[in-house]
Amino acid sequence: xxxxxxxxxxxxxxxxxxxxxxxxxxxxxxxxxxxxxxxxxxxxxxxxxxxxxxxxxxxxxxxxxxxxxxxxxxxxxxxxxxxxxxxxxxxxxxxxxxxxxxxxxxxxxxxxxxxxxxxxxxxxxxxxxxxxxxxxxxxxxxxxxxxxxxxxxxxxxxxxxxxxxxxxxxxxxxxxxxxxxxxxxxxxxxxxxxxxxxxxxxxxxxxxxxxxxxxxxxxxxxxxxxxxxxxxxxxxxxxxxxxxxxx
Amino acid sequence: xxxxxxxxxxxxxxxxxxxxxxxxxxxxxxxxxxxxxxxxxxxxxxxxxxxxxxxxxxxxxxxxxxxxxxxxxxxxxxxxxxxxxxxxxxxxxxxxxxxxxxxxxxxxxxxxxxxxxxxxxxxxxxxxxxxxxxxxxxxxxxxxxxxxxxxxxxxxxxxxxxxxxxxxxxxxxxxxxxxxxxxxxxxxxxxxxxxxxxxxxxxxxxxxxxxxxxxxxxxxxxxxxxxxxxxxxxxxxxxxxxxxxxxxxxxxxxxxxxxxxxxxxxxxxxxxxxxxxxxxxxxxxxxxxxxxxxxxxxxxxxxxxxxxxxxx
Numbered sequence: 001x002x003x004x005x006x007x008x009x010x011x012x013x014x015x016x017x018x019x020x021x022x023x024x025x026x027x028x029x030x031x032x033x034x035x036x037x038x039x040x041x042x043x044x045x046x047x048x049x050x051x052x053x054x055x056x057x058x059x060x061x062x063x064x065x066x067x068x069x070x071x072x073x074x075x076x077x078x079x080x081x082x083x084x085x086x087x088x089x090x091x092x093x094x095x096x097x098x099x100x101x102x103x104x105x106x107x108x109x110x111x112x113x114x115x116x117x118x119x120x121x122x123x124x125x126x127x128x129x130x131x132x133x134x135x136x137x138x139x140x141x142x143x144x145x146x147x148x149x150x151x152x153x154x155x156x157x158x159x160x161x162x163x164x165x166x167x168x169x170x171x172x173x174x175x176x177x178x179x180x181x182x183x184x185x186x187x188x189x190x191x192x193x194x195x196x197x198x199x200x201x202x203x204x205x206x207x208x209x210x211x212x213x214x215x216x217x218x219x220x221x222x223x224x225x226x227x228x229x230x231x232x233x234x235x236x237x238x239x240x241x242x243x244x245x246x247x
Numbered sequence: 248x249x250x251x252x253x254x255x256x257x258x259x260x261x262x263x264x265x266x267x268x269x270x271x272x273x274x275x276x277x278x279x280x281x282x283x284x285x286x287x288x289x290x291x292x293x294x295x296x297x298x299x300x301x302x303x304x305x306x307x308x309x310x311x312x313x314x315x316x317x318x319x320x321x322x323x324x325x326x327x328x329x330x331x332x333x334x335x336x337x338x339x340x341x342x343x344x345x346x347x348x349x350x351x352x353x354x355x356x357x358x359x360x361x362x363x364x365x366x367x368x369x370x371x372x373x374x375x376x377x378x379x380x381x382x383x384x385x386x387x388x389x390x391x392x393x394x395x396x397x398x399x400x401x402x403x404x405x406x407x408x409x410x411x412x413x414x415x416x417x418x419x420x421x422x423x424x425x426x427x428x429x430x431x432x433x434x435x436x437x438x439x440x441x442x443x444x445x446x447x448x449x450x451x452x453x454x455x456x457x458x459x460x461x462x463x464x465x466x467x468x469x470x471x472x473x474x475x476x477x478x479x480x481x482x483x484x485x486x487x488x489x490x491x492x493x494x495x496x497x498x499x500x501x502x503x504x505x506x507x508x509x510x511x512x513x514x515x516x517x518x519x520x521x522x523x524x525x526x527x528x529x530x531x532x533x534x535x536x537x538x539x540x541x542x543x544x545x546x547x548x549x550x551x552x553x554x555x556x557x558x559x
Contacts, residue, residue, distance in 0.1 A: 051443070077445035089440035091433040102433040105426035106444035111451075113422045117429035158444070 003062075004029040004197045005050065005166055010059035012045055012221075019045035020056065021221040027166070032189075032198045034208045034229070036242055037218030043201045046218070047168050050199075051083055052076040064165060078109055080165035086174055086201075088155035092144040096135055096154050099143055100126040100161060107162035126161075132191040133157045149176045149184055156188055160196070167192065169200035173207055185211050205233060205243055217242050251424060255417035258503075262409045266402050274401045276513050278473045281408040283493065284509030286466035288419055289459030290494040291505055295423070296452050297435035298352060302360030303463045303490045305367050306337035308482035310464025311471040312377065313337070315385040326388040326407050330468045337464025341457050349453035352438075364482050371479035382478025385471050404473050411469070412506070415462060420502045422458075431455065492531075496538050498545020508546055 005027040012020035019042050027033055035043045048054040050061060052073035061069045068076050090099050101122060105111040116122075130136045133153045138146055143154065152172060159167055172188060173181040185207055192198060202208050208215055208229060215232040217225040219241040225232045232238055266274060286303050293300050313336030317323040323332065348359055372380045387400050395403050422428050434441050434448045441448050471477045480486060489512070497508035512531075519530035542548055 073442065074445050074447060077443065083443060085440075089437055089443070091436035091440070093436055094433065098429065099433075101426075102429055102441070103444050105430050106433075106441055106446035109445050109447070111426040111430040111446060113425040113427040115426045116421075116424055117426045118424065122426075158440075162445075 002029055003027060004031075004064055005199075006060075006062040007046070007050065008060050008062075010046070010049055010061070011057045012049060012054060013057060018221045020049065020059075023059070023218075023221070023223055025216055025223065025226065027197060027199060029165075030194055030197055031213055032200070032211065033214045033216060034212035035199060035201045035216050035218065036203070036205075036208060036232075036238075038242060041218035041242070042221040043218050044170070045221070047083065047170065047199070047201065050076075050166075051081055051168065074109060078107075080163075081168070082159040082162070082164035082166070083168040084152075084156045084159045084170060084172065086171040088151040090143040090151060090154060090158075093142060095140050095142055096130060096146065096150075097123070097126055097139040099154060099158055100129055103158035103161040129157050129161065130154075134187055149180050152176060153184065153187065157191070160192070164196065166197045166199065169198060171201055171203065173202070173204055181207060182210070209233060251420040252417055255413055255420065258416075259409055259413035262413070263406045266405050266409075269402075269405075271401050274405045275473065276517060277510065278401070278405045278408045279470065280506065280510040280513045281405075281412045282466045282469035282473065283490065283513070284466075284506040285412045285415055285469070286463045286490050287493040287497060287509055288416065288502065288505045289462035289466075290490055291497060291499050291502075292419065292422070292431075292455050292459050292462070293452075294494060294499045295428070295435060296431045296448075296455055297438070298356040298452060299491060299494070300360040300456070300459065300487075301357040301484070301491055302362070302364035302487050303459070304482040304484065304487035305360065305364035306341055306460040306463030307467040307470070307486060307490070308364070308367055308371065308477075308479070309340045309460075310334060310337040310467030311477045311481050312371070312467075313464070314468035314471050315383065315477045316377075318385050318388065319383070324386070324389040325392070326390050326404070326472060327411070329388055329472060330407075330411055330465055333468025333471075334461045334465040337467065338457050338461035341460030345453040345456040345460075348456055349449040361484060361487065364487055365484060368479050368482040368484075371482060378478065380479055382476060382480075384476050385474075387475065388472050401473075404469070408469050408473075411465065415465065416502045416506070423502065427451065492535060496535065496545060498542075498547040498551075500544065500551040501547030504545055504547025504551075511546070 003026045007023060007025045010020045010023040023046060037043050049056050052071055060067060063079055091102060101117055104126060127136060130139050135153055138150055173184060176184055189211060212229050215229045216223055217232055217238045224237045225235045286307050290300055290303055310333030314329045314333040317329060317332050323329060344363060348356060351359060371377055387395050390403050430441060430446055431451055434451060438448045467481060493508045493512050497504040515531060515534050519527035523530055
């Protein structure tokens, strides 16, 4: 498989704190890769560098053969990188349908005043996306009124508008109850299909073990393991610094 | 698009026809409501993106002075040309500031716009060539090459106002209902997400500021042509404050509400000025308090809320 994302030798420091220290990660097209690590290990810094919100001090990021290291976040978004958030970022006063329509409208970068937001083809496409995530019944409910799990799914559905090549999910199951997390991940994985390349930050090792095809473990700004889930989770360094010695 | 255009066209026809039944004082008051309403429409456009301009007096005055000077110095008399000129001049003045202002939000945006309008006020007061603090008079415009007599000018300007402002109102409704309008609302609620989705909140706010400037300039031009006079008070902070007052009264959901609010404000101001000449601001303040208490989303919420309830 060819690499969709190729990050090589990434370095990033905030004063004396080293958030990324020679981070090299290759993500093949269509892969589902989990990023694990304790708080401050460098996962979010990596995600922010890939999305363009942080400029690396050194190294390069290549997306589908194109160097995006110094590109602006919006340019990177337009090249096909989308993300969801640990705390869902929604327009809370709008209903779920309008949130998806906003996402679809933003994808071109220049929403037009001549394009009706609620044109039937746009609404149909948005409803189809909500349907894929099992959210159709919530389409006309205000985002502020939606339960936490539904908000998470809506946040991811919004990220999926415009058919991104690479989707970054920040802790997709955080704040979701133990009973809901597997059905929710099943819904996400089914909705994403096999074409979207997914990088997801996760602390729940059950989720990582079950849904990731590959795991990259971070510690202190460095990648300490990068392999299949069973191999990474059995790694002594990962057990010591990430999952805890009890595991 | 039919949903936005037909009610607007119907309103233009009805309000124009009503001019034959209206007394002169009501024609003038309604023209003022239209000219101020179109400035307020610009503020509402900005409010939908989460920013409020406390300095629309800047564009109101810019449009007004441009129109007055074009009439007096350049000899342009056609009412439509003068209105267009007022709008374009105000938009041209706002454009360089739009880039700077789009970096700011909340009170900083409001205060910077206020500062700009007061700078213009200061310049106008000190510029003798523009009449200083007294301002100067402006001749009545012509309509399709025909001079307007004193009796017909009030009605003609009212009908021109209805048509021009009505068309702008329809355009604003189309804008509000567009993908850009929806994204603007999303900026108000979650700017970070809009940026992550690939749109530039700053670019949208900057564009809205220029459009609001254009609308403000048209409002200033129509006011000058109706009053036949302009002075620096067009740019004074209390003038800007009244526009914000009307915008709060209108809410940000309905275009029609902008003109209803503007008309209500003109009525309350005129009648309270008539019956309580020294304390009319008190009546105005009580009126605004009542609106904020009972209609926090503005008068437009009276019908937009009901329409939402009817939706599935």
